[in-house]
Amino acid sequence: MAGSDETIGAAREVGSLYETGTGGYYSRRRVGLEQEWQAGWQSVTSAGEDMLYSEAGTEAGQSSTQMKVNRPRRRIMKFRVIYKDG
Amino acid sequence: MARYSNSPFSRIRQGDILRDIQYVEDAFLDEDGLLGISYIQFPFVVVLSQDCDLASDVRSRGKDPEENEAKVSTDAIVESILVCPAYERDLFIAGEHLSEIGLIKMQSWKVKSRDWEFIVGNRDQRYHFLSGSKELGTNDMVVDFKHFYTISRLRLYKDYPSHYVGTLGELYREQISQRFAYFLSRIGLPDE
Numbered sequence: 001m002a003g004s005d006e007t008i009g010a011a012r013e014v015g016s017l018y019e020t021g022t023g024g025y026y027s028r029r030r031v032g033l034e035q036e037w038q039a040g041w042q043s044v045t046s047a048g049e050d051m052l053y054s055e056a057g058t059e060a061g062q063s064s065t066q067m068k069v070n071r072p073r074r075r076i077m078k079f080r081v082i083y084k085d086g
Numbered sequence: 087m088a089r090y091s092n093s094p095f096s097r098i099r100q101g102d103i104l105r106d107i108q109y110v111e112d113a114f115l116d117e118d119g120l121l122g123i124s125y126i127q128f129p130f131v132v133v134l135s136q137d138c139d140l141a142s143d144v145r146s147r148g149k150d151p152e153e154n155e156a157k158v159s160t161d162a163i164v165e166s167i168l169v170c171p172a173y174e175r176d177l178f179i180a181g182e183h184l185s186e187i188g189l190i191k192m193q194s195w196k197v198k199s200r201d202w203e204f205i206v207g208n209r210d211q212r213y214h215f216l217s218g219s220k221e222l223g224t225n226d227m228v229v230d231f232k233h234f235y236t237i238s239r240l241r242l243y244k245d246y247p248s249h250y251v252g253t254l255g256e257l258y259r260e261q262i263s264q265r266f267a268y269f270l271s272r273i274g275l276p277d278e
Contacts, residue, residue: 078120
């Protein structure tokens, strides 16, 4: 978890540029943030070969510059457990 | 007195508003033997732990908030911090604020109704209305006192610097704290 948190934190620093948008959404000032977000997750998954991440990044019908982030969301991460002898 | 300030402090305070906070709700092994960790990400939460407890906790740990070992005393440490989610007004009015965690039948409200006026005026004991702030970049939000969570203090301290949004002014902090305590201590009487 620690590795993933660090990566999320890095993405969120950019995300601190969130501004209040219209229609109850938060829009992102920087185009491409979502890609950074996704890249962050990819680096997490590549760092841990046995880790699976089960969440879709962008919801259907939403552009990369407008994601709903103002509603509580449930997320599930899954990891393969490796048992070591000894 | 200002309703909000946005000066991060050296420690978490009662009345702090934090953004994008994760609450781990379950850890499980699924049918494929994978370890699952389920968490809810709340867009906004308000810290409701008593401020003196939070101060004593940091003192007990030797003034370093991220220090997890009690160096000075173990008597006054807190292991978790109480928070209430704050929901965006428009979603709350539509009763859709929890739809993405499976709660799709929350009550909706008519804006031009006495009930909604009560909520906005903080006269409905279950809810607490927080006005939007340009300074903080927040919309109007509603806290539902039936929804409260405790989050590991270490986790919250790690998140604090980059997730801090602002802090309720002292009077407003006391108001929400007192209203929350009152709601939790209400006495349920049997239906006659």
